[in-house]
Amino acid sequence: MEDMTKKTVEDSTPILELDDLYVHYRSEGNIIKAVNGVSLKLGRRETIGLVGETGAGKTTTALAVMQLLPDATARIDRGDILYNGESLLRKSKGEMRAIRGALISMIFQDPMTALNPIKTVGAQIMESLTIHNYEHKSKAELEARVDELLELVGIKAIRRNEYPHQFSGGMKQRVLIAVALACQPQVLIADEPTTALDVTIQAQVLALIEELKEKLGTSVIMITHDLGIVAQTCDKVAVMYAGEIIEDGSVEDIFLGEHHHPYTVGLFNSIPKLDDESNRLHPIDGLMPDPANLPPGCPFSPRCHQCMEICTREHPAITYQKGSHRIKCHLFAGGEG
Amino acid sequence: MSNNREENKMQKEVHIPEMESLDEINLDEIPKMTRGSQLKAVWKRFCRNRLAVVGLVIFSIILLTAIFAGVFVPYEKALEQNIAIRNQTSSAEHWLGTDNYGRDIFFRIIHGARYSLLTGMGAVAVGIICGGILGALAGFRGGLLDTIIMRCTDTLLCIPFMLLVLALVAALGTSLTNVLIALMLAMLPTYARVIRSAVLTVVDADYIEASRSCGAKIWRIIFKHVIPNAVGPIIVQATMTVGTMIIWAAGISFLGMGIQPPTPEWGAMLSEGKNFITTTPHLVLYPGLAIAITAFSLNLMGDGLRDALDPRLKD
Amino acid sequence: MIKYVIKRILIIIPMLVVVMFIIYSIMEMTPGEPARLILGTNASQEAVDQLTIELGYDRPFLVRYADYVVNAFTGDFGESWQTGRSVFQEVLIRFPTTIKLAVFAMALAVLIGIPLGILSAVKQYSVFDGVGTTFAMVMASVPSFWLAMMLIILFSVKLRLLPSFGTGSFAHYILPAVSMSCAEIAVLLRFTRTTMVEEIRQDYVRTARAKGQKENKVVFGHALPNALLPVITVTGTEFCGMLGGVVTIETVFSINGVGMLIYNSILQKDVPMVMGCAIFLTASVMLMMLVIDIVYAFIDPRIKARYTRAAKGGKASE
Numbered sequence: 001m002e003d004m005t006k007k008t009v010e011d012s013t014p015i016l017e018l019d020d021l022y023v024h025y026r027s028e029g030n031i032i033k034a035v036n037g038v039s040l041k042l043g044r045r046e047t048i049g050l051v052g053e054t055g056a057g058k059t060t061t062a063l064a065v066m067q068l069l070p071d072a073t074a075r076i077d078r079g080d081i082l083y084n085g086e087s088l089l090r091k092s093k094g095e096m097r098a099i100r101g102a103l104i105s106m107i108f109q110d111p112m113t114a115l116n117p118i119k120t121v122g123a124q125i126m127e128s129l130t131i132h133n134y135e136h137k138s139k140a141e142l143e144a145r146v147d148e149l150l151e152l153v154g155i156k157a158i159r160r161n162e163y164p165h166q167f168s169g170g171m172k173q174r175v176l177i178a179v180a181l182a183c184q185p186q187v188l189i190a191d192e193p194t195t196a197l198d199v200t201i202q203a204q205v206l207a208l209i210e211e212l213k214e215k216l217g218t219s220v221i222m223i224t225h226d227l228g229i230v231a232q233t234c235d236k237v238a239v240m241y242a243g244e245i246i247e248d249g250s251v252e253d254i255f256l257g258e259h260h261h262p263y264t265v266g267l268f269n270s271i272p273k274l275d276d277e278s279n280r281l282h283p284i285d286g287l288m289p290d291p292a293n294l295p296p297g298c299p300f301s302p303r304c305h306q307c308m309e310i311c312t313r314e315h316p317a318i319t320y321q322k323g324s325h326r327i328k329c330h331l332f333a334g335g336e337g
Numbered sequence: 338m339s340n341n342r343e344e345n346k347m348q349k350e351v352h353i354p355e356m357e358s359l360d361e362i363n364l365d366e367i368p369k370m371t372r373g374s375q376l377k378a379v380w381k382r383f384c385r386n387r388l389a390v391v392g393l394v395i396f397s398i399i400l401l402t403a404i405f406a407g408v409f410v411p412y413e414k415a416l417e418q419n420i421a422i423r424n425q426t427s428s429a430e431h432w433l434g435t436d437n438y439g440r441d442i443f444f445r446i447i448h449g450a451r452y453s454l455l456t457g458m459g460a461v462a463v464g465i466i467c468g469g470i471l472g473a474l475a476g477f478r479g480g481l482l483d484t485i486i487m488r489c490t491d492t493l494l495c496i497p498f499m500l501l502v503l504a505l506v507a508a509l510g511t512s513l514t515n516v517l518i519a520l521m522l523a524m525l526p527t528y529a530r531v532i533r534s535a536v537l538t539v540v541d542a543d544y545i546e547a548s549r550s551c552g553a554k555i556w557r558i559i560f561k562h563v564i565p566n567a568v569g570p571i572i573v574q575a576t577m578t579v580g581t582m583i584i585w586a587a588g589i590s591f592l593g594m595g596i597q598p599p600t601p602e603w604g605a606m607l608s609e610g611k612n613f614i615t616t617t618p619h620l621v622l623y624p625g626l627a628i629a630i631t632a633f634s635l636n637l638m639g640d641g642l643r644d645a646l647d648p649r650l651k652d
Numbered sequence: 653m654i655k656y657v658i659k660r661i662l663i664i665i666p667m668l669v670v671v672m673f674i675i676y677s678i679m680e681m682t683p684g685e686p687a688r689l690i691l692g693t694n695a696s697q698e699a700v701d702q703l704t705i706e707l708g709y710d711r712p713f714l715v716r717y718a719d720y721v722v723n724a725f726t727g728d729f730g731e732s733w734q735t736g737r738s739v740f741q742e743v744l745i746r747f748p749t750t751i752k753l754a755v756f757a758m759a760l761a762v763l764i765g766i767p768l769g770i771l772s773a774v775k776q777y778s779v780f781d782g783v784g785t786t787f788a789m790v791m792a793s794v795p796s797f798w799l800a801m802m803l804i805i806l807f808s809v810k811l812r813l814l815p816s817f818g819t820g821s822f823a824h825y826i827l828p829a830v831s832m833s834c835a836e837i838a839v840l841l842r843f844t845r846t847t848m849v850e851e852i853r854q855d856y857v858r859t860a861r862a863k864g865q866k867e868n869k870v871v872f873g874h875a876l877p878n879a880l881l882p883v884i885t886v887t888g889t890e891f892c893g894m895l896g897g898v899v900t901i902e903t904v905f906s907i908n909g910v911g912m913l914i915y916n917s918i919l920q921k922d923v924p925m926v927m928g929c930a931i932f933l934t935a936s937v938m939l940m941m942l943v944i945d946i947v948y949a950f951i952d953p954r955i956k957a958r959y960t961r962a963a964k965g966g967k968a969s970e
């Protein structure tokens with residue numbers, strides 16, 4: 001356990017790898033298929049954008065990595081999660097605790113509720129440090145580190161004794177980032193870190209994450225439904241739909257590639273464009289399928305304008321591959337679509 | 338090491354309820370249910386709670402007994418005195434024995450169910466109506482009226498419940514009606530608050546704003562939106578309080594300030610029996626059990642109803 | 653902060669006036685002339701009229717009420733119609749007994765109900781949880797005065813372990829306190845369980861887990877303190893209910909407390925005594941609530957900050 005805490009070996013194995021991961025929730029006799037065969041590779045110092053609508057299984061994927069899925073209902077049915085080549089699923093609870101917060105950290109979606117309302121922000125950052133204080137630093141050293149972290153995320157250190165309700169949403173998000181970064185994790189999972197925030201503060205928070213990534217060499221999984229954020233921060237993109245990655249590749253592949261999954265096309269079309277004269281948005285019709293009752297073929301087929309007969313019958317495998325760019329869609333079966 | 342194992346155990350046992358696991362699922366996707374199917378869903382959830390069904394069955398039996406008490410045993414039988422067989426314990430002839438006047442305790446309990454259920458349910462019903470009007474007024478009108486009504490209910494809540502009831506009964510005299518009035522008054526603040534908060538949540542909702550701006554009448558809003566929204570918490574609250582009211586009504590009679598002997602009211606029976614607890618404990622055992630079982634069945638039902646009406650509240 | 657405390661104390665005064673009005677009006681509804689009640693049916697009409705004037709009952713209701721309020725704030729609650737003794741003195745003598753009983757019962761309820769509620773929540777859906785919640789439901793359904801009699805039958809009559817009446821020693825308080833605490837155990841158990849279950853679901857608990865915190869530190873260090881805050885308030889309101897229940901319990905156990913006094917006074921139609929007792933008990937409930945509010949304000953940083961910040965001149969943060 002000890003030797004893992006500070007491993008900075010630079011090698012080519014991805015820092016985090018999801019291999020064909022399935023997470024299902026069981027609730028009142030229903031099986032909710034939240035994540036269905038997700039594979040991802042996160043390289044060192046790399047940022048991957050995990051994009052998709054609400055309910056696509058992004059947060060569940062993140063919680064699976066953190067091993068924070070509600071164990072009464074959720075189960076990882078298949079697949080593996082590898083950190084530095086080691087399976088996280090085979091770790092004991094104690095070992096997992098040593099990883100959580102120290103090597104892999106997560107910033108949660110809603111900064112308003114993610115801090116304990118009756119503890120000072122300083123104490124909440126301190127907690128991260130004391131849990132993983134393997135070098136037995138003195139209290140004064142840790143206190144100094146708390147101040148340093150607060151300054152790092154742009155909060156004056158004198159505010160350490162204030163309570164969360166004394167901070168605005170953006171400031172709370174900064175505190176949460178400080179909590180997550182306290183132990184200089186190798187992997188940071190940011191679950192929609194900016195959705196709850198104003199646009200101006202969004203930009204500040206993103207810039208902060210970017211800056212910290214540079215300083216600390218952290219790899220980031222950026223969960224978002226905002227393609228603008230992806231373009232701004234990510235190296236690679238994975239588009240999720242109904243618990244699957246239906247298209248992935250480098251940012252260039254996704255934004256500039258010649259072929260796309262119809263869903264990705266839909267996502268791009270639903271962003272307002274300045275040069276579009278019609279002045280109308282083009283949202284994707286319909287809703288995400290009920291994860292308790294997925295269609296037998298391609299999960300996107302009920303909403304797809306280019307839906308073919310095969311789409312409703314057969315689940316598509318990866319049919320298009322060009323460099324790092326991969327798409328799961330029957331349109332591209334047999335070479336070029 | 339052992340400490341570690343303990344933690345592991347803890348972790349296994351701290352279950353995170355399903356609602357969290359569903360946080361990724363868009364609620365709008367669930368097709369809108371009609372009222373009928375909603376009721377059916379509530380009933381289905383209620384039935385899944387076995388204890389609640391047990392409560393419903395017990396309560397139904399007690400309710401039917403109360404309604405048809407006269408069919409089983411004529412009322413006179415419950416009052417029939419016979420000194421020759423006084424203070425007998427259970428026998429084939431007198432299932433629960435006889436009291437100090439030789440009256441059959443079982444018959445008295447059967448007839449007593451009428452009074453207990455009547456006071457309990459009556460007080461709650463009147464309490465809901467009066468408290469509802471006050472709460473709705475406070476919630477809708479707001480402003481000064483709201484402040485006054487709420488301050489008054491706050492103050493009423495500070496007076497210990499039993500004291501208020503006793504003072505009222507002492508002043509008004511002992512009768513079933515007065516016990517009812519007293520209990521109702523004591524409950525008023527609670528219901529006024531429940532209904533006010535229900536009104537406030539609805540009033541704040543956008544669709545009320547919308548229907549108001551469309552010129553909907555206030556009563557239309559109350560009947561179409563407020564009542565359907567408030568009905569859940571009120572039913573739950575009511576089911577639970579009927580049980581409490583039965584206990585309190587029995588308490589008042591027990592103190593000799595409610596329904597008077599020889600009326601076979603459960604509290605009055607306890608009051609009559611309390612002087613003989615050293616010699617004939619069964620005089621107080623059975624009426625008390627009757628109260629406890631009735632209240633228990635109502636509590637079970639209320640619990641089941643709460644879970645069934647609002648699955649999110651399920652704790 | 654001091655401002656807050658003073659403000660809360662000042663609110664009590666109008667509330668007490670309203671309480672007095674409610675109780676005064678209720679007692680006003682007592683049928684019959686007060687002087688006739690005191691002197692009995694055989695007294696002459698002249699004597700009755702004379703006493704009516706002496707008591708001030710010839711004056712209008714509101715004047716008498718105002719008079720009563722003014723006197724009450726100076727500690728004069730009038731004299732008993734039965735014994736002629738000062739109501740204030742009589743209540744004061746019995747007050748410690750009642751408070752001792754109520755505090756003992758409440759302590760039992762807190763010490764049993766809250767831990768069981770926490771356990772039920774932490775081990776939600778387990779056998780323990782099932783047993784705990786069912787136990788609470790049973791406790792909530794049992795009338796305290798009946799339970800009191802059952803306890804007397806078992807522990808005093810059959811086992812001869814504990815006294816069944818009076819207040820001589822600590823042992824005398826055990827049965828009354830236990831029977832009074834049962835319903836409160838039920839309330840506290842269920843309420844603690846609910847708030848605790850809610851807190852365990854909160855996002856900040858997940859944040860603590862994400863830090864790698866040990867599970868029992870997550871539950872007891874983060875969720876529990878938050879869950880206990882509302883429990884404090886409920887403990888206060890339950891104390892209020894308990895002071896009402898004291899009437900039946902003191903009657904069953906023949907304890908010479910305020911509850912017993914009010915019971916006897918009602919039977920004897922001793923209006924000043926009933927009013928005095930009721931007001932005294934209500935005032936102590938209000939004081940209890942005040943203490944809880946203040947404790948709350950000191951513990952909960954959100955409330956505390958609202959007042960300290962107001963004192964600093966409303967310095968807004970960021």
